[in-house]
Each structure stands twice: as structure tokens, then as C-alpha cells.
Amino acid sequence: MQNNTTRGFLWSDVETRTLLTIWGEQDIQVALDGHFRNSFVYRDVARRLAATGFERTPEQCRVRIKSLKRQFLLAKEGNIRNNGQYHKICKFYDAMENILSNRPVLDPQEFMDSGTGGDDTADCLEEEGEDPHDPYSENMGDFHRPAETEVKLEYPTVPIPIPIKVTVGNNGSSVRPHPSSQPTSTLTSSPLAPGPLTSGRAKRPKKRRANFPLEKLMEQFLEQSAQAEEGFYRVEEQRLQAEDRRREAEHARELQTLQMLGQMFSSISSAQPPSAASSHRNEPPAPPRAFPRGSASPSGPRGPPTHLRRTPPHPTADWPQQQSQQLPSDPQALGMDEETLSLVRTIVPALTSKKHKGQDGRIGIIGGCQEYTGAPYFAAISALKVGADLSHVFCTREAAIVIKSYSPELIVHPVLDSPNALEEIDKWLPRLHSLVVGPGLGRDEGLLRTAKEVIEKCKARDIPIIIDADGLWLVAQQPSVIQGYQKAILTPNFMEFTRLYEALHQEPLDGSDRRRSVLQLSGALGNVTVLLKGEQDLISDGRRVLTCGLRGSGRRCGGQGDLLSGSLGALAHWAFSATPPSRSVSPALLAAFGACALTKQCNSQAFQTHGRATTTSDMIQEIGPAFRKLFES
Numbered sequence: 001m002q003n004n005t006t007r008g009f010l011w012s013d014v015e016t017r018t019l020l021t022i023w024g025e026q027d028i029q030v031a032l033d034g035h036f037r038n039s040f041v042y043r044d045v046a047r048r049l050a051a052t053g054f055e056r057t058p059e060q061c062r063v064r065i066k067s068l069k070r071q072f073l074l075a076k077e078g079n080i081r082n083n084g085q086y087h088k089i090c091k092f093y094d095a096m097e098n099i100l101s102n103r104p105v106l107d108p109q110e111f112m113d114s115g116t117g118g119d120d121t122a123d124c125l126e127e128e129g130e131d132p133h134d135p136y137s138e139n140m141g142d143f144h145r146p147a148e149t150e151v152k153l154e155y156p157t158v159p160i161p162i163p164i165k166v167t168v169g170n171n172g173s174s175v176r177p178h179p180s181s182q183p184t185s186t187l188t189s190s191p192l193a194p195g196p197l198t199s200g201r202a203k204r205p206k207k208r209r210a211n212f213p214l215e216k217l218m219e220q221f222l223e224q225s226a227q228a229e230e231g232f233y234r235v236e237e238q239r240l241q242a243e244d245r246r247r248e249a250e251h252a253r254e255l256q257t258l259q260m261l262g263q264m265f266s267s268i269s270s271a272q273p274p275s276a277a278s279s280h281r282n283e284p285p286a287p288p289r290a291f292p293r294g295s296a297s298p299s300g301p302r303g304p305p306t307h308l309r310r311t312p313p314h315p316t317a318d319w320p321q322q323q324s325q326q327l328p329s330d331p332q333a334l335g336m337d338e339e340t341l342s343l344v345r346t347i348v349p350a351l352t353s354k355k356h357k358g359q360d361g362r363i364g365i366i367g368g369c370q371e372y373t374g375a376p377y378f379a380a381i382s383a384l385k386v387g388a389d390l391s392h393v394f395c396t397r398e399a400a401i402v403i404k405s406y407s408p409e410l411i412v413h414p415v416l417d418s419p420n421a422l423e424e425i426d427k428w429l430p431r432l433h434s435l436v437v438g439p440g441l442g443r444d445e446g447l448l449r450t451a452k453e454v455i456e457k458c459k460a461r462d463i464p465i466i467i468d469a470d471g472l473w474l475v476a477q478q479p480s481v482i483q484g485y486q487k488a489i490l491t492p493n494f495m496e497f498t499r500l501y502e503a504l505h506q507e508p509l510d511g512s513d514r515r516r517s518v519l520q521l522s523g524a525l526g527n528v529t530v531l532l533k534g535e536q537d538l539i540s541d542g543r544r545v546l547t548c549g550l551r552g553s554g555r556r557c558g559g560q561g562d563l564l565s566g567s568l569g570a571l572a573h574w575a576f577s578a579t580p581p582s583r584s585v586s587p588a589l590l591a592a593f594g595a596c597a598l599t600k601q602c603n604s605q606a607f608q609t610h611g612r613a614t615t616t617s618d619m620i621q622e623i624g625p626a627f628r629k630l631f632e633s
């Protein structure tokens, strides 16, 4: 939209020209001509004007047109067109003439009646209301005429002859005379040089010619009228500003009242018992009290440290309702490391209109074959729901149709089993911010080989890689494919972890100390981050182990791991591209911790609604609220 610098009543030239162009459009002219009520026409004019970037009310448009018509008439009547002065009087003379001369209906009789010829010319330009004699008059319809839109002008009491161009009769050349004017033929004639067709009272032109230096008078008159008009507009501008100020003050008062009401309501609801206060399904009951980290709890030293205590936020099958109503809801009391959680918050990119589509993440998923179409879908849609902008799925041809049908939000490439799969995928890698390899990939040797080659390409491009499900099978067969790559995160369930551990250590896993085992596996992989999923998720980069003890639910439906790996795709991109918030926690650890917390929170929330019927799709629905709760509140 163009910047309308003439807010109020002053019209810039460009704005006026735009108005004239619109007003001159044929349909507008026809509508103005053919209807008694024309307010709707000016509404249309104002709407079209607004579409070009100039905001005016229909009344403003009407008044402006009227004033232009007045100037045009003056210029025309002043008969000074011939010596080139008409522009001074009517800047838009040519445009006006162009429009008015093309008007569909033009009754010369009316034109004459406008006072263009006789001694009664002074009356011809009425200021109040539309001039009934204006040859270009338009019915004003249901417009009111507020005093502020009218300008009182003084007119010279001179009879002003005008050159007119009329077409009368069928051949367009005959003249219909008017008793008080000088009619002309299609030729333009001037009283200074009366043509042969001049008839009627011939003495008048002479009289006029002799009396005044007409141009001077007209200029003076126009100057006066312009000053009067400007003065009026200035006052109007001030009135509008005062009105704006009044409205702003009113708005501020309303806001203040709302804030006060909000505060009142929140203090009332916090005064209620937890069971009554937590009616929203996503909100766990309010904690009786949150204790600062390290401080003694009311239960004394018997309980575990608060940050390790796991208490379910919601009623679950193995956690009775009664008990759950007493539960604390702050992350610390739920077994979350609050400090780590707040570090995760620092990697979440701000939502701002300054970014373009794609900047918050273009995530690729390698997976999806004949048997498994759900897994890549879960991963890809989760990445989107977490906040990535685009999700690509690279799957087999057969799987592609199915995955596409699940969601129009995903970009699906049916290339994984094509002979030039690597080439096809490689084309996209420069645009991807992270890659999740494995969900629904299957164990087909050809697909695994392609996955391996894609991983190599990603490493060369320094793209964060998440390896899950069958991707972990591949790593268990060939650990070197990922060993030492610091932007890799492996997300095994216990079975996958065991497979990996045994492949790397060449000895059976002793599952009694998982923390130690996960630390060891990460070390053996060259400090690649390993996230062992379970009742407590354990995340290690070979130097330290983070625990995510947030309680989910007892529901273990398939696909939750895909939700986790897809979310991690987005979070890993954010973590690796954020300014390092902490020396102690690597970006990979932060991203993994965030994804664990989110998955468990989704599980918990979905379970609250669906209980035993909870599926991964239900959890995906919870990603938005869960994310807000954990990372944006």
C-alpha cells in the first residue's frame, strides 16, 4: 500500500490523479449518470482507491471530485484555455476534460443552464449541494453534506462566457441554441472570436470583454478559494487528530480494566483447591508448593533429591487419581533438570516476521518402505509440529503414495529404491538442515547401502544426523559409518542399544548399570551422542550423562520413538546453529534432552485424554501444547 502522506483532507497530485482515473472508468461514469442515488458509486470509488493504497472515505472522494469539477468549470468558463492558462486554474484540466467529454450522456441544454452564458453566471457554481445546472452533475444520493466538507467560496460577479463543445442532433453538427448562452457547433468557439454560428444576444460577450482583466480576477478568486479550502482542511485535520487521541485514551483505559480483571481472576483461581483449579486437560493440578533445588522437602531426607524424584503429572494406570491431584508440576519436581531445560529454551528460535520459510528448519527423513509407512510419517510430521518449516521424506516409490496420502504437509520423494537414489537425494542435501535416518527404512540391503552413502554425504556437508530404528541396525553392522562424527545423535531403544553395544564392545551388555553403559557406548563411538530410551532416558556424549526422568505414561504404543527422532531433527538443527549457550552441555546433548522431555510430555498429555487408547497420532496432536508448556512458558 502506498504511503498516504495526505492523511486527512489534503490530496496529493498522485492521489488526485488516481482518483480521477478511477472516477473516469466507464462503469463508474455510467453508474453516476444513470442513478439518482450515487452513494454506492462513491463507495466503490473509495474501495478502488483503497486498493491502490489511498484510504479515503466515499464522502471525501465525492467532495474532491466536486471540487475538481468546479475548478474545471471555472477554467473552461474563464475561456483561458486558449492562452494556456487553464492549468493554473485547473491542474487536472486535461484529465477532467477527457473524462467529461466522454461521458455517456451529456445534455447540452443542461450545460447551458449551468449559467455559462448569461448574466446569472454567478449562481452557476453552487457550493451547497450539487449544482442542479452542472452539466456534469451527479446525483448525490443518500450522502449527507456535513458542514465540514463544504467550502464557502466567493465568486466574481462577472458573467463568464465559456467555450463549449456540444454535439446536437443526429449528424453531430447542428446546434441547439440557448437563450442565455452562446451555443456553438462541434467546433470550439470563443466569445472573443465569435464564429459564424453564434446567435442570440451578441452584445454580451463584448460587454464582458471590456469590463475585467478576467484572468487576473480568476487567479485571485482561485487563490482565495484555495486558501479557504486549505484553512478548512487544517481545522479538519486537527479535529481528526483530537479524535484519534480520544480513541487511544479510551483504548488504554479498556486495556487497563482488562488487566485488572485478569489479575482478579487469576488471584481467585489460585486461591481455589488444586482439583478445582486444574480443569484444563493439559494442565496438571497445581503443585501444593514448589521447593527450590537442593532444599529439603517436607518429607525430609527419606525421599530422593527433588530433581531426581519422578512423580507422574497426570493420573495413570499405575498412579491413582487421588495421588496425582497432589502432584507438583514444575519441571524440577518432575525429575527434570531445570537448568538443562532452561538451556534448551535458549536454542528455540524466536518466531519473527523477519524470517522466510525454511529458516527454522528443512528436515529430511530417510525411511519408508513397503512395510513401514507410519514411522517416516510420524517423524516428518513431528519435525514440522515442533517448528521446522519443511519436512522431506525420502522413501521407496511404493511407500511414497501412501505417505503422501497421510499428509499434504509433507514433501515426499519416491526415490529411495530408484537406481540413482543417491544422486536424487544428494540434490536436496544442500538445502537440508538435518537428516533423520532410519524410521521405517527396513533392512533391505540396497536401501541400507543408499542410507550409508547418504550419511557419508551429510558428514561431508557437516549436517546434523539423527540415527534411529533401522539406521541403528546399519550402524551396528558398520559402526565406522558414524564413528567420531560430532553432529550425530543415535536414539536406540534398549534392544537397539544392546545390539550396538555388543557390536562395539564385542562382549555382552551388562544391563545393570545403564548410565555407565551409555557413557561407554558413546565413548566407543568417538563421543557420538547416544540417547538410550526407556523409563528414564539417558543421554551421553561420552563425557557426561544427562537423565530425562519426566514421567510419561504406562502406554507404550509403536511410533513414539519416531516422534522423538523427528522432533530431534528440528531441535538438533536449532541447537547446532544457535550460539553456544553453555560450555558444559553440548548442542547434541541439549537437543536430545529437549526431544526426550517433549516426547514424554506428549505421551503424558495424550494419555490423560485417551488412556489405554492412546496412539502416536494422539501424541502428535499434543506436540504444540507440550512444547509451549516445556519451552515457552
Ligand SMILES: NC(=O)C1=CN([C@@H]2O[C@H](COP(=O)(O)OP(=O)(O)OC[C@H]3O[C@@H](n4cnc5c(N)ncnc54)[C@H](OP(=O)(O)O)[C@@H]3O)[C@@H](O)[C@H]2O)[C@@H](O)CC1
Pocket (backbone or CB within 6 Å): 371, 372, 373, 374, 375, 376, 438, 439, 440, 441, 442, 469, 470, 493, 494, 495, 496, 558, 559, 561, 562
Ligand atoms: N507404524 C509404523 O510404521 C512403525 C514402524 N516402525 C518401524 O519398524 C521397523 C522396526 O522397528 P522395531 O523397533 O520394531 O524393530 P527391532 O529393532 O527389530 O525391534 C524389534 C524387537 O525388539 C524388541 N524390543 C523393542 N523395544 C524393546 C525394548 N525397549 N526393550 C526390550 N526389547 C525391545 C522387541 O522384541 P520382542 O519383545 O518382540 O521379543 C521387538 O519385537 C523400524 O523401521 C521402525 O521405524 C516402528 O517405528 C513402529 C511404528
Ligand SMILES: Nc1ncnc2c1ncn2[C@@H]1O[C@H](COP(=O)(O)OP(=O)(O)OP(=O)(O)O)[C@@H](O)[C@H]1O
Pocket (backbone or CB within 6 Å): 469, 492, 493, 494, 533, 534, 535, 536, 537, 552, 553, 556, 557, 558, 559, 560, 561, 562, 563, 564, 596, 599, 600
Ligand atoms: N518403560 C518406559 N516408560 C516410560 N517411557 C518409556 C518407556 N520406554 C520408552 N519410553 C519412552 O517412549 C519413547 C519411545 O521409546 P521407545 O523405546 O518406545 O522407542 P522405539 O521402540 O524406538 O519406538 P518406535 O515404536 O517408534 O520404534 C521415548 O520417549 C521413551 O522415553
